[in-house]
Amino acid sequence: MWAFIHKLGSPRWFYGMSAKMQPWFWAAAVLLLVVGSLWGLAFAPADYQQGNSFRIIYVHVPAAFLAQSIFIAMAVSGLVFMVWKIKVADMAATVMAPFGAVMTFVALFSGAVWGVPTWGTWWMWDARLTSMLILLFLYIGVIALRSAFTRRDSGSRAASVLTMVGVINIPIIKYSVDWWYTLHQTASFTLTSRPTMPTQMWLPLVIMLLGFYCFFIAITLMRTRSEILRREASKRWVQELLTDPMLSTATKKAR
Amino acid sequence: MSLHLQARGLGCERDDRWLFKGLDLDIHSGEVVRIEGPNGCGKTTLLKILSGQLSDYQGALFWNGTVMSKARDHFLANLLYLGHAPGIKLGLSPLENLAWYQALSGEKDDEEQRLNALESIGLAGFEEVPTGQLSAGQQRRVALARLTLTPRALWVLDEPFTAIDRNGIADLERQLVAHAKAGGCVLVTTHHDLPASPLLRQVALG
Amino acid sequence: MIAVKATLLRDLTLLLRRRGEILNPLVFFALVITLFPMAISPDPALLAIIAPGLLWVAALLAALLSLDSLFRSDYDDGSLEQLLLAPHSLAALSLAKVAVHWLLTGLPLALIAPLLGVMLSLPTGSYAVLALSLALGSASLSLIGAIGAALTVGLARGGVLLSLLVLPLTIPVLIFGVGAVQAAIVGSGVAAHLAILGALLAASLMLAPWAIAASLRISING
Numbered sequence: 001m002w003a004f005i006h007k008l009g010s011p012r013w014f015y016g017m018s019a020k021m022q023p024w025f026w027a028a029a030v031l032l033l034v035v036g037s038l039w040g041l042a043f044a045p046a047d048y049q050q051g052n053s054f055r056i057i058y059v060h061v062p063a064a065f066l067a068q069s070i071f072i073a074m075a076v077s078g079l080v081f082m083v084w085k086i087k088v089a090d091m092a093a094t095v096m097a098p099f100g101a102v103m104t105f106v107a108l109f110s111g112a113v114w115g116v117p118t119w120g121t122w123w124m125w126d127a128r129l130t131s132m133l134i135l136l137f138l139y140i141g142v143i144a145l146r147s148a149f150t151r152r153d154s155g156s157r158a159a160s161v162l163t164m165v166g167v168i169n170i171p172i173i174k175y176s177v178d179w180w181y182t183l184h185q186t187a188s189f190t191l192t193s194r195p196t197m198p199t200q201m202w203l204p205l206v207i208m209l210l211g212f213y214c215f216f217i218a219i220t221l222m223r224t225r226s227e228i229l230r231r232e233a234s235k236r237w238v239q240e241l242l243t244d245p246m247l248s249t250a251t252k253k254a255r
Numbered sequence: 256m257s258l259h260l261q262a263r264g265l266g267c268e269r270d271d272r273w274l275f276k277g278l279d280l281d282i283h284s285g286e287v288v289r290i291e292g293p294n295g296c297g298k299t300t301l302l303k304i305l306s307g308q309l310s311d312y313q314g315a316l317f318w319n320g321t322v323m324s325k326a327r328d329h330f331l332a333n334l335l336y337l338g339h340a341p342g343i344k345l346g347l348s349p350l351e352n353l354a355w356y357q358a359l360s361g362e363k364d365d366e367e368q369r370l371n372a373l374e375s376i377g378l379a380g381f382e383e384v385p386t387g388q389l390s391a392g393q394q395r396r397v398a399l400a401r402l403t404l405t406p407r408a409l410w411v412l413d414e415p416f417t418a419i420d421r422n423g424i425a426d427l428e429r430q431l432v433a434h435a436k437a438g439g440c441v442l443v444t445t446h447h448d449l450p451a452s453p454l455l456r457q458v459a460l461g
Numbered sequence: 462m463i464a465v466k467a468t469l470l471r472d473l474t475l476l477l478r479r480r481g482e483i484l485n486p487l488v489f490f491a492l493v494i495t496l497f498p499m500a501i502s503p504d505p506a507l508l509a510i511i512a513p514g515l516l517w518v519a520a521l522l523a524a525l526l527s528l529d530s531l532f533r534s535d536y537d538d539g540s541l542e543q544l545l546l547a548p549h550s551l552a553a554l555s556l557a558k559v560a561v562h563w564l565l566t567g568l569p570l571a572l573i574a575p576l577l578g579v580m581l582s583l584p585t586g587s588y589a590v591l592a593l594s595l596a597l598g599s600a601s602l603s604l605i606g607a608i609g610a611a612l613t614v615g616l617a618r619g620g621v622l623l624s625l626l627v628l629p630l631t632i633p634v635l636i637f638g639v640g641a642v643q644a645a646i647v648g649s650g651v652a653a654h655l656a657i658l659g660a661l662l663a664a665s666l667m668l669a670p671w672a673i674a675a676s677l678r679i680s681i682n683g
Contacts, residue, residue: 134632141626144625148613151682161679162626176633183640308545309681336543338543346479347471351471351474360547361549
């Protein structure tokens, strides 16, 4: 177990391992997203209440799921970085944050677009949308704190602490926003809380969800790899890698 | 009691630049160890690592033969650290500042001792004046009064001579040597040359 | 324990000697409350409806303003290093500092809030709950805010960043604090709201000191 953790912690090992895994996740992501969107947008039946506008669910829900999962993933990475001083975990957390913020924004934006046919307005203080908005602020806070430090290492540790504090707070915030919403309920129904959904409608949703997660993993692997190269640029193995004749001819061919 | 602070293979990397690497250091009772080197070579960082303020370094620290993480309480109970900034509140009088340090280091509240410490550092008559009204050198002296106030074996001093006048420097030099002679140990950085003494050892950094 | 008490006394003495720093958040609070009738409407009926929220938001911002200086002077003059190296728990020592912040900011804000409530025609019967909810809630705010203050103390311009980090985390306190006052106006459910505020405070008391201590150790790194 220990040996495995430390092996995982070696940027060089991670770099090699992720190179092998990355194409599979990209392939799975593309396949799932194409199948899911085609099915969801073209073949799934229209909603009896909302008509075709419900189809935005196939973007909104996966983005909202990812937005929350990524914050948790960042907190776990932060913990691993703080406890075992594994730098790869911090590099992953660094590249996850902007992607998580983008996903939160996508969830918010798709929610707003969905709001137009549903509520007749771009913005409603709906419990889910409000929680999402707060999550976006948490993401921005983590990113801003990390970049505010001149020493990268301090920035990493500060961001880790803030992410962990945030992840403890997210359920509390969610619970209190739900409470607040039930007190001041104005909308007749909330987005996505549908009692029953026919298989034809939720199966594409599951496929889209899986597709989004695969996309997230693939892009995190890719961006962590470039972060490794950036941070370890002075290390010998990186310099050997960059001057490797085999590799450089391979990249020339690719060009 | 014989004290021994040991560092093995100490390295500190700051954003891809090694301040120092593979540094071995032994500090025993009865020694004054002066760390020297040009600006920016990591003297302050080294003192911060050796006094247990920083945790992101390579290598290992031992206190009397025990790994630092296990001996930390005993180490801190023997340590007196004076940093670059004097750690003195300008809104409080020298006497009040020392009272806080007495409590912070777990000593009993003793006004007599505080007065003595201030007198020995040449601040008699300034005990009750707000520290903000004293000169920079006098403020530094309030911090240095802690050397007499709190009996600790290991002194870690970062540029203690800053802003001190010539007489004060001579007194402080004597105090460092006397502390080492009495079985304590002193770890100091300074740009000022210390007078040769059999107890003095220089360590060059960078 | 002696060290915690001494730190508490030291910070109290220091702040009491600079009374302006205690008064500033209070004046800010009063000033912001004065702005609302001018910006919205002097209509007492309308003000009465929004008064609980206005009072709470203004108090939250006032408490936040003073947070930036919580560890700042200790960081600048080197006392923070000494706190770190004291043979005591840093969490307990920082708790003493947070307690002073609450005593000299949160508590006075809670005490003058009823006065400002009168000016906003807050319905009678909710004044005690307003003060109590602010006293309880501001203690949580001090604790949560201190994490942000500890994280940003090493940064040259940490003030705005501090608000960005802390405000989202204070939303639960705000919701239940305002909820308590609104419940008092309606006449039911005050106890439940105050109980939740108490629970939030208990949770912050248990967790925040460790986060503050960890953050201070990071900030001392520069």
